Amino acid sequence: MQFEMEKVAGTLHRISEEGKTSNGTAYAEHMIFVKRNWEENWLDALFWYKQAALQGEPLAIRMLMCIEDFKSVRRKALRGDKDAQYRLSVYYYDSYGTSTDLHASSHWLRLAAMNGSKEALASIDQWNYSTGRAQKLTDKNFYAEPGPDRTGFDYYYTLERHGRFKRNFAEKTHLDALWEKVSKLDFAETEFFAINDVPEKQYHLAWMYDWGLGVKQDMKKAIYWFTEAAFNRYAPAQTELGIMYHYGIIATTMRLEVFGGEKRCSR
Numbered sequence: 039m040q041f042e043m044e045k046v047a048g049t050l051h052r053i054s055e056e057g058k059t060s061n062g063t064a065y066a067e068h069m070i071f072v073k074r075n076w077e078e079n080w081l082d083a084l085f086w087y088k089q090a091a092l093q094g095e096p097l098a099i100r101m102l103m104c105i106e107d108f109k110s111v112r113r114k115a116l117r118g119d120k121d122a123q124y125r126l127s128v129y130y131y132d133s134y135g136t137s138t139d140l141h142a143s144s145h146w147l148r149l150a151a152m153n154g155s156k157e158a159l160a161s162i163d164q165w166n167y168s169t170g171r172a173q174k175l176t177d178k179n180f181y182a183e184p185g186p187d188r189t190g191f192d193y194y195y196t197l198e199r200h201g202r203f204k205r206n207f208a209e210k211t212h213l214d215a216l217w218e219k220v221s222k223l224d225f226a227e228t229e230f231f232a233i234n235d236v237p238e239k240q241y242h243l244a245w246m247y248d249w250g251l252g253v254k255q256d257m258k259k260a261i262y263w264f265t266e267a268a269f270n271r272y273a274p275a276q277t278e279l280g281i282m283y284h285y286g287i288i289a290t291t292m293r294l295e296v297f298g299g300e301k302r303c304s305r
Contacts, residue, residue, distance in 0.1 A: 108135025
């Protein structure tokens with residue numbers, strides 16, 4: 039999998055008792071794993087979804103059903119159906135049944151609007167208003183995105199599966215039962231069985247590293263153990279690896295350091 043590290047700089051200021059602000063000290067870093075080659079990774083996602091689906095893994099089967107839904111909507115869109123064209127725009131934007139393609143999303147959004155789709159026209163008006171643009175559908179460099187109330191798709195929150203886990207998204211991300219199970223596991227015992235090639239434990243260890251349960255969060259090690267479990271034919275891990283390739287991974291843990299000396303804080 040291909041990732042890169044991005045750094046976001048900032049400044050810390052001291053405020054004296056008299057209320058004066060210091061010149062500030064630079065700090066770093068926000069580490070993000072970013073997936074760039076969407077098309078290539080989409081093929082890998084399909085491979086792992088199919089491997090897991092062959093074993094009857096429910097989430098993998100649902101992901102493949104999303105892909106079939108995408109294909110069906112695309113056929114209708116190509117025939118000129120304005121509602122399907124708007125929906126296809128949403129699918130490309132949300133990576134629903136396909137890989138992310140923002141330009142394709144904008145293309146189908148414009149076609150839907152030109153054919154009179156109310157949802158598409160409203161989305162474009164909202165986009166123009168929020169970005170301060172006055173573009174027209176005929177503009178050569180037209181670009182807009184579907185509105186915020188696009189869908190109620192199950193996988194809208196898929197990116198929330200990894201990194202800093204949000205409990206209120208547990209049910210929407212289909213991780214409520216898994217969270218309850220993994221959060222009660224002993225790290226040392228899980229690691230022992232994972233190292234001894236027990237696929238289920240490798241999968242659980244991956245989530246422990248992913249969420250920082252019983253151990254410091256480490257996305258690289260999480261990816262390693264998801265991969266180990268997937269190659270050991272553990273279907274849930276194969277599905278998860280498919281999701282990683284499909285949607286990309288963002289490691290939301292931030293480490294804050296002050297250059298030139300004292301470490302201020304970390305979280």
